[in-house]
Amino acid sequence: MSVxxxxxxxxxxxxxxxxxxxxxxxxxxxxxxxxxxxxxAKK
Amino acid sequence: MKECTMKTWMTALSLIFCxxxxxxxxxxxxxxxxxxxxxxxxxVSMPIYFIVGAKKEDFHRFFYSMFxxxxxxxxxxxxGGWVLNLLGWNVSSSMTSNLWILVVCAPFLxxxxxxxxxxxxxxxxxxxxxxVATSFATGxxxxxxxxxxxxxxxxxxxxxVQLTNAAVGKPTLGQAT
Numbered sequence: 340m341s342v343x344x345x346x347x348x349x350x351x352x353x354x355x356x357x358x359x360x361x362x363x364x365x366x367x368x369x370x371x372x373x374x375x376x377x378x379x380a381k382k
Numbered sequence: 383m384k385e386c387t388m389k390t391w392m393t394a395l396s397l398i399f400c401x402x403x404x405x406x407x408x409x410x411x412x413x414x415x416x417x418x419x420x421x422x423x424x425x426v427s428m429p430i431y432f433i434v435g436a437k438k439e440d441f442h443r444f445f446y447s448m449f450x451x452x453x454x455x456x457x458x459x460x461x462g463g464w465v466l467n468l469l470g471w472n473v474s475s476s477m478t479s480n481l482w483i484l485v486v487c488a489p490f491l492x493x494x495x496x497x498x499x500x501x502x503x504x505x506x507x508x509x510x511x512x513x514v515a516t517s518f519a520t521g522x523x524x525x526x527x528x529x530x531x532x533x534x535x536x537x538x539x540x541x542x543v544q545l546t547n548a549a550v551g552k553p554t555l556g557q558a559t
Contacts, residue, residue, distance in 0.1 A: 346502040353453045360456040375515040
């Protein structure tokens with residue numbers, strides 16, 4: 340798995356944790372960003 | 383690519399940096415609502431990115447590290463409160479926060495400097511500490527405003543360096559060191 344895909348994959352749990360720690364919408368944004376990076380990063 | 387002396391490059395950078403910063407200060411309040419306004423945070427990410435040369439190939443690492451930094455910032459901020467609520471805990475709140483930071487710093491640095499360092503882009507700890515510092519300053523509030531300010535601050539550094547390189551060339555190697 341590429342560095343980009345792994346970054347996206349790790350941003351998802353960071354985003355989920357941020358939903359509870361910071362702000363629901365901010366956490367959703369970070370998790371969604373992670374998902375987008377995971378899907379579109381080069382293999 | 384043409385080359386120039388460090389003095390010429392710095393002079394050009396100084397002249398280019400001012401209008402770019404002015405643009406940042408004008409644009410930020412237009413895209414961020416007053417309730418999220420933390421325009422000063424851009425001046426935290428800007429020097430962190432400048433100090434490593436503000437190379438465009440590094441931007442994504444700084445950008446994604448910032449979002450991981452928010453998680454650690456709030457771990458630092460909230461953890462002291464969790465420990466204070468433990469039954470039988472009898473230490474002052476400031477010392478509890480200090481002890482909590484002492485404990486959390488280890489997994490934070492191990493994760494990003496060792497475990498994630500080569501396998502992900504989440505490996506720029508100075509940027510994460512920049513996020514931690516700005517989150518502390520806002521008491522953990524205004525995360526969207528902070529994320530936008532930190533990103534725009536890095537963009538100011540990136541655009542300034544790129545325009546300077548385009549205008550006068552890169553500084554010569556002997557002068558740059």
